[in-house]
Amino acid sequence: MEQTTCFHCGDNCSNSIITLNEKSFCCNGCKTVYEIFSENDLTCYYDLQSSPGAIPKEIQGKYDFLSQENIIDKFTEFNDGQIQIATLYIPHIHCSSCIWILENLNKLNPNISASQVNFGKKTVRVNYGIKDYSLKDVVLLLSSIGYEPYISLDDFKTGKAEINRSIIYKLGVAGFAFGNVMFLSFPEYFQVDGFWIEQYKNVFRWLMFAFSLPVVFYAGQDYFISAYKGLRSKLLNIDVPIALGIAVLFIRSTIEILFDFGTGFFDSLTGLVFFLLLGKFFQQKTYSFLSFERDYKSYFPIAVTKIINGEELPTQVYDIKKGDRLLIRNEELIPVDGVLINGKARIDYSFVTGESEAVSKKSGDKLFAGGKQTSGIIEMEAIKSVEQSYLTQLWSNDVFNKNKEEGFTTLTNTISKRFTIAVLSIAFIATTFWLFKDASKAMNVFTAVLIIACPCAIALSAPFTFGNLLRIFGKLKFYVKNASVLEQLAAVNTIIFDKTGTITSNQKSSANYEGVRLTASEETLLKNTLRGSNHPLSRTLYDILDEHNIITLNHFEEHIGKGVEASHNNDRIKIGSASFVGATETSALNTTVHVSTNNVYKGKFTFYNSYRKGLSKLFNKLKKQYDLVILSGDNKGELENLKKLLPTKTKLIFNQKPDDKLEYIKYHQTEGAKVLMIGDGLNDAGALAQSNVGIALSENVNVFSPACDAILDASKFNQLDKFISASKSAIKIIKWSFVLSFMYNIIGLYFAVTGQLLPVVAAVLMPLSSISIVVFTTIATNFLGRKLNK
Incomplete structure (x- = not known):
């Protein structure tokens, strides 16, 4: 009697069949799920995989x-x-x-x-x-809909972090079977006659068949599942040739003992699966070690201002403890959950939720990590320590980021996408040849070719090289979001720098005031307004000015690229460009910040820029390979100084608003430029997002921004060329590892095609090739790291 399977979950409808729209279901639960999908136009769920669902469980009152x-x-x-x-x-x-x-x-x-x-x-x-x-x-x-969550109330966690031991169990089964099959094969190996041939030959052979069953259908099932899913999706993944090799060995061996043609290849079959799993286990262990090693969350340079006995001190976020009092400036990210103590909070949670509307909070309200303060300065008390994993999860959240990988093909995909087709072609051609020349060797050749040419080594080279380099860069205070950023960094041909706060140092700059003397109340208002801003010039001026009483502002607003304005009681202040405060623009040889109070122009602060150490030397190194550009929002006052300091071919462009910078980058990208943008992470957010790689420079401020792909500590600015060079060297290491892998494959294929290589030997060599690639990439990247440290 033909069995009917459930359209939703695939189980047999043994007891009762429920039909709907000419489809069969095993229970009302599966029928209900199908109806839900039908009503919401989601039935293409079943097009991706036949019977993918699970039977919904009875959950009345459970939650x-x-x-x-x-x-x-x-x-x-x-x-x-x-x-x-x-x-x-x-x-x-x-x-x-x-x-x-x-x-x-x-x-x-x-x-x-x-x-x-x-x-x-x-x-x-x-x-x-x-x-x-x-x-x-x-x-x-x-x-x-058949996806019941696992919820543990023991520790209030959604799902316990359970260790997946399935590969260990499968490895144990394969190893046990392999040992016994080898033992049972001894009479065949030593060609024992007489007693063996007459009485126990068939018993031993069927015992070997029995041992092979759990190996093929349990220990090796992942290879078949992966190959099937790949083929169903019209993809030839790296498990296709392995699954084919296992299937061919098993079918051929079963036929041999069934018709008494010979003993089969059960020793090779069980050994093959055992060594494949051993290689997989090694890779899994190495990956988990690498994941631990490259845990750059420990180095993540997000700083926040902590208030200790009235003094404001910059503190790394992972040093924040429950009960600490934190100062959050305008446009800064809230790094931990906490309670608002004072100040007017307007929190933008779009970074977390995708909703862009800011939420007002009052004193005593709870604030959540990941929100961005958009209305001046606030003080809060931390109610838990920071979860670095949460911050890095936000940073890497692609939902809120422009997909820079669109149209960017990784090196591994470029080289290995036709690899499986080539291997299968070689296997079939070689097998066809041996079927005519010596049919007894044909199956061995077919299986050996499929196994020896497994591209595991190719698949491993890029993740291990980039993963180790991410860890090394993190220790050197260059924090890169992911491996793809390193690959794109190696491809850049144009480097664009912001000026203020990027090639200039905020900590060494000085400023002179020219204009009407400010009253004590105006100076207090000025200081407190600057206190709320994260702009490099605001931070510099705030540090230069004398201490004044801390007051709570009635209103604060920062106009990106223009300036800030604030009010306290009946006094209003504007700080920024001449046009923003209502002054007449005059030619200046230096960067200036203008001030007006109550719509009356007061004067200006003239900054004497201090350029970063090693700037000229860095630009002279970079000019040999890259187009260099300075994009600044300031006036041309520093033009002559920069011409003397920087190489002659450096483009110097001034008076650029944030939108102008973004459009400049977009235009040059259409002309074929691969752009690296380096900015301060605030005014340059749009330009950083538009560029192929955006690096935010960190100088004891909270530059945590979804726009940047990497964060560079300001103290390492003069080593930028070394980091880019190391990324290029990483590409060379990957290419060399590909060369080594191809050499191994060519040599291995020669012995496999000529019938000199048994499948079990191929299975031993395959994980060894993976180990050799991992060792090579690790040693090579560690050598790169030592060069960077010099």
Whole structure:
């Protein structure tokens, strides 16, 4: 009798069949899920994979505890009274269909604004409005479509961090079977006659067959699953030739003992899977070690101002503890959850939620990490220590970033995309040749070719090279977002610098005041207005001016690229460009900041720039390979000084507003330029986002910005050429590792094609080639690191 399978989950409909729209379902739960998808026009879920769903479980009343406020607070990472964000662990995530449906939850319920899947961790991060919805509703919705979250109440965590030991179990099964099959093969190896041939030959052979079953169908199942998924998606991944080799060995060996043609290749088969898993286990261990080693979160240079006994001190975020009092300036990111103590808070949580509307907060309200203060200065008390992983998660959140990888093909993809096709072609051609010359060797040749040419070494070279370099750069105070940034950094041909705060040092600059003497109240208002701004000139002037009483401003607003304005009681002040404060622009040889109070022009501060140490030497090194540009928002006062200081071919462009910088970069990119932009992370946010690689320079300020791809400590500015050079060298290391891998493949293929290489030997050599590539890339990148340290 033909069995009917459920259209949704794929299980057999053994007891009862429920039909709808000519489709069969095993239960009402699966039928309900299908109806939900149909009503919301999401049935293409089934096009990605047949029967991808899970049977929804009975969950009536199971999650009532999620209605309690104290429990919701433990589970949610963000909650501003309107939007909540929670990350849930979903064990059932297993394929592209899962990712697709979980990232389209907003189509099932409009209260969900966004959902992001982390396939590796099997988690989904859900943003939802809480006016008509709740965390309980999210969990119930996920459960109703077959993706019930795993929630542990023991420690209030959504999903325990369990160690995946499946590869160890599979390795144990394969190793046990391999040892026994080898033992049972001894009579064949030594060609024992008599007693062996007459009585126990078939027993030993069928025992070997029995040992091979768990190896093929359990230990080696991941290779078949991966190959099947790849082929179903019309992709030839690196597991296709491996799965084909295992299948050919098993089928050929089974046929041999079934028809008494011979003993088969069960020793090679079990040994092959054992050594493949051993190589995979080694890679997994090495990856986890590398992940720990490149944990640049420890070095992340986000600074925040901590108030200790009335004194303001810049502090690294990972030194913040519960109870610390923090000062957050305009446009600064809130690094930890806390409570607002004083000041007018207007928090922009778009960095976290995607919603751009700023939220007003009053004293005593809770503030969440990841929000950006947009209305002057506030003071807050930290209620927990910083979670560096949360900040770096925000930094790497591609939802809020322009996708710079669009149209950018990685080196690995370029070289290896046709690799599998070439290997399969060689295997079939060689096998066809041996079928005519010596059919007994044909299957050995076919399997050996497929295994020896596995491109694992090629796949490993780029992640290990870039991963190790990320770690080295982090220790040298150059913090890069991901490996793709390093690859794009190596490809740049144009470098654009902002001037103020980038090639000039804020800490060494001096300023003179020219104009009407400011009253004591005006000086206090000036100092407190500057205190709230993060602009390099504001920070410099704030440090130069005398100390004054701290006051709470009634109003504060920063106009990017123009200046700041603020008010206290009946006094108003404007600080910025001449046009912004209402003054007549006069020619100046230096950078100037103008001041007006109550619409009356008072005077200007003239800055005497101090350029960074090694600037001229750095530019002379860079000019040999790159087009260099200075894009400044200041006037041309420094033109003559910069002409003397910088190489003759350096383009010097002044009076550039933030939008002008962005358009300049965009235009030159259309002309073929690969642009590296270096700025201060505030005024240059648009230019940093537009450029191929954007680097924000950090000088004891909070430059945490979604726009930048990397953060460079100001003390390492004169080593910029070394970092770019190291990125180029990393590309060379990867290419050399490709060469080594290809040499190994060519030599191995020669012995495999000529029938001189057994599949089991190929399986031993394959992980050894991977180890050699990892060792080579690690040694080479560590050597690069030592050169950078000199």
